[in-house]
Amino acid sequence: MAKDEIKTPFKLVGTRVPRPDGLDKVTGRARYGADFSAPGMLFGAVVRSPHAHARIRKIDASKALALAGVKAVVTRADFPTGLEGEKWNLQDNAMAGDVAFYDGHAVAAVAATSALLAKDAAKLIEVDYEILPHVTDVDEAMKPDAPVIRAGAADYSVPEGMPPNVVRYLDFGHGDLEAGFAAADLVRERTYKTEATHQGYIEPHACVGQLGADGKGEMWVTTQGQWYVRWMCAAVLGLDAAQLRVTPSEIGGGFGGKTTVFMEPLSLALSRKAGGKPVKIVMDRSEVLRATGPTASASMDVKLGMTKDGTITAARAEFRMQGGAYTGLSPVGEALQCAFAPYKLPAVSHIGYEVLANRPKAAAYRAPGSPMGAFAAESLIDEMCRELGLDPIEVRLKNAVTEGDKSSYGPTFKSIGLKEVLAATQAHPNYAVPLGPNQGRGVATGFWFNYNGDTSVSMAIAEDGTAQVAVGTPDIGGSRASLGLMVAETLGIPYEHVRVNVVETGALGVNEPSHGSRATFASGKAAVLATQEAIGEMCRRAAAEWGIDPEAVEWVDGAAQPSGPNAGKFPPMPIAEIAGNMSATGGPICGHWQGLPEGVGASFGTHVVDVEVDPETGKTTVLRYLVVQDAGRAIHPSYVEGQYQGGAAQGIGWALNEEYVYGTDGRLQNPIFLDYRIPVASDLPMIDTVIVEVPNPGHPFGVRGVGETGIAPPLPAIANAIAAATGARLRHLPMTPPKVLAAIRAGADG
Amino acid sequence: MSKIHVSATVNGDPVEFLADPRETLLDCLRDHLDLTGSKEGCGTGDCGACSVLLDGRLVCSCLVLGVEAEGKRVETIEGMAEPGGELHPLQRKFIEHAALQCGFCTPGILVASKALLARNPDPTEEEVRYWLAGNLCRCTGYDKIVRAVMDAAADLRGAA
Incomplete structure (x- = not known):
């Protein structure tokens, strides 16, 4: 059923209202990271290592400092020492110490009175490098004789005798694996590889940082999480977090890549050294690609057992991932947890290795790990379905998890909508469209946990009965609209009467970023609970006016009213009247909620893609694309569809075009958008969507979170479609025309 | 490097600015004229976030030098709505x-x-x-x- 035909008890939730920031964003008024300026502002530029791995012998900034207008140069010597764990990782990644660990690693930074002058000065900073042996490929990095990136970096989980670049080891599962494989009619084991990709947000990182000798500072920055920027900058620079005030700008895309810091601490260090003048740093695109946080590259073995009727009897995964030169950043754990999450498995085993390599420090990228896990697991399931002559959706339905099932990664599922998603996919007309020559259809399912995270939201009733909401989760794709809808619905007032403000760190308690598909779930739930607190106060004000028990007052359609005939006979007291009298009846009316919102609801999605492969060039054209996903509840259906479509497009890029290409010198070969080619409008068809709603009982309106699941299925779905079209099975992304052509020819040759 | 005086028409209004010969039209719009609606996403003409009309022709303003705007007509996002605010x-x-x-x-x-x-x-x-x-x-x-x-x-x- 089309989303707009689903009947709900809601007046506003589920409607397609204009977003409150729409006017600013279509007129060019919205201020993003690079659009902010401050009086007396200087401009920063960063000197970056041209080598994949090099010892820094000496840095000489004297020529730069001799230029008129150059105000400060900073190196690692300007940062505190003695940091440990992730704090050290962040500091060392922001500014290299004795060793540069990747092409693009920052080694010095300069501030000057103009951006051009800062760039000129950066070129005059002389760095003497001793080049060290490097390794960028995950399988190469795992060899016992690979160049050692950081000796002693392994954590407690790594058993004795592992290769030196293995820094984390995972081993989890349940059931009798051998018995499971013995019960299968077909057992297959394959190896898959995915290359590193970048989130590819169009807005480069940008900030203006200001820090005085008194340790007080401010920052204006494009980020998914202003409190993360605050604690990270404070940690890297040894500041008191509460003395740093971080204001988020509008954000030009993040997809996980703006949940950490890169050059932000450098602007503060430069500012402090330049007498407290604000310093603006804006990355260019090659800096973004070389030196921010792409996702990991992966090498994966998967083994599955299946009976003739399609029952999966056992599953084993062994994944190897590199996430750069620092520990804890590759999403190998999440990849393993997501790989088999859609299926009820009697026996499953997961083994994971995190490996260091001379690449930039990985950051989160939309459903971190899930796309790689899905590519490996869903490709093999499809291959086995074809071998056994089974329908891929029937097989998924047969093995699909439902409420009460133990998940592949441990916990027991609460209410979930996978079977509903699969049924809706099977019923969709796209699944029955006849295909022509060289065309094939692929199906795959994906999973994301969804997430809550630390959340603090305040709301207040204005003097005229309108409402303001202060949230800490930056609006990347319409969350102000969805939050406004939920608050207006709860208050019973028009949507236009609510203003949702994304606020700076001084205005609320700690909030985690807009990540993990949490903004509409967590800030939404907190906003509703805060609103209910304000409603309780308004009911008390009305009760006092009427001289009745507050318990005898209820809130209906934007007004307080006696809850029944016994409570007393009074006409409803509307919000505007209560608000207008607030000063005389007890002062401001506010609501607040803080905490960790319980009740996260996981989500599943299934994609169907039709492709045509040119047998002469190997070029794959996406003809038709369908996303079916359980939203729990779509608060604003247009922005839910937008998340589905955007996730699919990123996954299509990952499947067909995008990859980090390193030369034998360890340098990134494609650090511009011409060569790191994300999908353009002419690469894609319309992306059809079906919003399935199996409400999450843990959220007042049933929200699960919709941002992330959609990037996982495209990788295997397209591989499965290419296999259907050509008979060639590609197990190494991206599936570029030369690779597809080679696979077709290898198949034809034998 | 000495700056060059440029006169142009931006969104119908006469403007003047001093451009470093290395600065792009995008830099000049954003940094000298405070028209930050045009964005830099790549600086290499691949992303189109800086698109403007130059004498009616669609260009990436990151690939045009600021000094090239001399005597020309530039239209940016800020000039798209009617002067009174009615949207296109x-x-x-x-x-x-x-x-x-x-x-x-x-x-x-x-x-x-x-x-x-x-x-x-x-x-x-x-x-x-x-x-x-x-x-x-x-x-x-x-x-x-x-x-x-x-x-x-x-x-x-x-x-x-």
Whole structure:
């Protein structure tokens, strides 16, 4: 059923209202990271290592400092020492110490009175490098004789005798694996590889940082999480977090890549050294690609057992991932947890290795790990379905998890909508469209946990009965609209009467970023609970006016009213009247909620893609694309569809075009958008969507979170479609025309 | 390096600025004229976020030098709505169709779309997709953008 035909008890939730920031964003008024300026502002530029791995012998900034207008140069010597764990990782990644660990690693930074002058000065900073042996490929990095990136970096989980670049080891599962494989009619084991990709947000990182000798500072920055920027900058620079005030700008895309810091601490260090003048740093695109946080590259073995009727009897995964030169950043754990999450498995085993390599420090990228896990697991399931002559959706339905099932990664599922998603996919007309020559259809399912995270939201009733909401989760794709809808619905007032403000760190308690598909779930739930607190106060004000028990007052359609005939006979007291009298009846009316919102609801999605492969060039054209996903509840259906479509497009890029290409010198070969080619409008068809709603009982309106699941299925779905079209099975992304052509020819040759 | 005096017309208004010969038109719009609606996403002409019209021709302002604007007419996103604030149909349709998520590519796509509709008032879906192939959007998958442009085109044809 089309989303707009689903009947709900809601007046506003589920409607397609204009977003409150729409006017600013279509007129060019919205201020993003690079659009902010401050009086007396200087401009920063960063000197970056041209080598994949090099010892820094000496840095000489004297020529730069001799230029008129150059105000400060900073190196690692300007940062505190003695940091440990992730704090050290962040500091060392922001500014290299004795060793540069990747092409693009920052080694010095300069501030000057103009951006051009800062760039000129950066070129005059002389760095003497001793080049060290490097390794960028995950399988190469795992060899016992690979160049050692950081000796002693392994954590407690790594058993004795592992290769030196293995820094984390995972081993989890349940059931009798051998018995499971013995019960299968077909057992297959394959190896898959995915290359590193970048989130590819169009807005480069940008900030203006200001820090005085008194340790007080401010920052204006494009980020998914202003409190993360605050604690990270404070940690890297040894500041008191509460003395740093971080204001988020509008954000030009993040997809996980703006949940950490890169050059932000450098602007503060430069500012402090330049007498407290604000310093603006804006990355260019090659800096973004070389030196921010792409996702990991992966090498994966998967083994599955299946009976003739399609029952999966056992599953084993062994994944190897590199996430750069620092520990804890590759999403190998999440990849393993997501790989088999859609299926009820009697026996499953997961083994994971995190490996260091001379690449930039990985950051989160939309459903971190899930796309790689899905590519490996869903490709093999499809291959086995074809071998056994089974329908891929029937097989998924047969093995699909439902409420009460133990998940592949441990916990027991609460209410979930996978079977509903699969049924809706099977019923969709796209699944029955006849295909022509060289065309094939692929199906795959994906999973994301969804997430809550630390959340603090305040709301207040204005003097005229309108409402303001202060949230800490930056609006990347319409969350102000969805939050406004939920608050207006709860208050019973028009949507236009609510203003949702994304606020700076001084205005609320700690909030985690807009990540993990949490903004509409967590800030939404907190906003509703805060609103209910304000409603309780308004009911008390009305009760006092009427001289009745507050318990005898209820809130209906934007007004307080006696809850029944016994409570007393009074006409409803509307919000505007209560608000207008607030000063005389007890002062401001506010609501607040803080905490960790319980009740996260996981989500599943299934994609169907039709492709045509040119047998002469190997070029794959996406003809038709369908996303079916359980939203729990779509608060604003247009922005839910937008998340589905955007996730699919990123996954299509990952499947067909995008990859980090390193030369034998360890340098990134494609650090511009011409060569790191994300999908353009002419690469894609319309992306059809079906919003399935199996409400999450843990959220007042049933929200699960919709941002992330959609990037996982495209990788295997397209591989499965290419296999259907050509008979060639590609197990190494991206599936570029030369690779597809080679696979077709290898198949034809034998 | 000494700066060069440039006189141009931006969104109908006469402007003057001093440009370093190395500065792009985008730099000059943003840094000298405070017109920050045009965005830099790549600096290499690949993303289209800096799209403006220069004497009526659609260009990436990151690939034009500021000094090249001398005596020319520049139209940016800030000049797209009527002076009184009434939105261009493209702007209205982008809000109505939820054709933006983060909104960073939106100014460039609106300017490019306006240039398309000026020369082709009735484009097919394929024509819209190929015309906008120089404007990257990472959020939307282009679906709602293409629909908004086609709907705006229909609107403009109806009004004409």
